[in-house]
């Protein structure tokens with residue numbers, strides 16, 4: 001057993017919680033205390049059959065009498081060093097006040113929470129590419145949502161290289177309606193627009209409020225990833241496509257695909273290559289859609305909604321629990337997620353035809 005093992009409880013076993021539990025159970029530095037369930041449905045048995053202890057709210061324990069439940073969520077939280085809150089958006093704040101703070105336990109919150117207003121869960125919105133070290137010593141941190149995390153992976157390298165040469169980032173986020181497993185959610189035949197989306201403010205929260213980012217957000221009837229259409233305007237003439245692609249060659253969690261025609265094709269490729277949960281855990285720049293015209297770079301990249309935040313949560317966990325140097329934490333996450341290999345396989349699968 002590794003010295004200084006830490007105990008982690010995953011509160012919520014939906015799209016995010018179930019993935020996290022599955023990946024971090026193989027981490028030799030962490031004991032997964034178990035997972036929290038709130039509804040007595042098939043996912044309880046699913047968690048048990050994968051070897052997880054299931055905990056339920058004390059006041060609901062009777063409704064789980066047909067399942068082999070380990071104990072109450074309240075007791076699981078109290079016996080943990082850190083909780084990953086994977087609750088439906090907006091519930092994390094209530095959990096913080098009613099559970100985590102009273103039991104003096106560290107917590108990571110997901111992107112459906114907020115870092116603004118009276119119900120903010122943290123004063124740090126985490127993006128490993130931008131502010132890894134700022135999580136040292138923090139007890140409550142919010143992981144950015146899938147779109148917010150994906151934008152960081154594109155905007156931060158651009159900003160580092162081109163700085164004040166960039167005048168604006170204008171993005172259209174095309175969001176998926178539901179996740180693959182959310183079969184209870186129907187995908188209606190409509191396109192919805194989102195007034196006052198949180199995504200831009202969230203990105204500016206970690207990249208700086210002066211970041212010239214302007215977003216419009218729509219939701220479309222698909223379960224297959226998000227797509228960002230990002231136009232980057234430069235003061236003078238924009239760099240050439242090759243220079244932009246070079247910038248992302250060695251970026252963690254960014255694959256460059258030449259021949260993908262759509263998001264479902266990428267998901268299918270992930271499935272055919274036996275990636276866990278059919279997730280790529282990354283974003284994919286669609287090189288065949290990249291154009292540089294005058295002062296503007298026009299990019300499109302897709303964002304694996306469920307997968308992208310899972311390795312991020314794991315990196316964040318290491319910052320909060322162990323305060324590891326970034327390279328060490330990153331290498332440890334890589335040993336569980338094999339992102340470099342997945343990137344190589346995807347890039348090969350969708351390579352440029354010569």
Ligand SMILES: NC(=O)c1ccc[n+]([C@@H]2O[C@H](COP(=O)([O-])OP(=O)(O)OC[C@H]3O[C@@H](n4cnc5c(N)ncnc54)[C@H](OP(=O)(O)O)[C@@H]3O)[C@@H](O)[C@H]2O)c1
Pocket residue numbers: 011012013014015016017036037038039040086087088089090091095110111112113144145146179305306307309
């Ligand atoms: N799905 C994505 O692609 C995605 C990507 C990035 C970030 N996020 C964020 O991650 C969070 C979780 O999203 P999700 O998609 O995983 O949701 P989800 O699939 O609906 O799962 C939510 C889980 O939370 C459980 N739950 C219910 N009440 C709870 C409570 N009071 N405390 C803790 N857990 C509770 C539910 O349990 P029962 O089923 O037993 O009722 C369910 O297992 C949200 O903040 C979301 O915005 C989601």
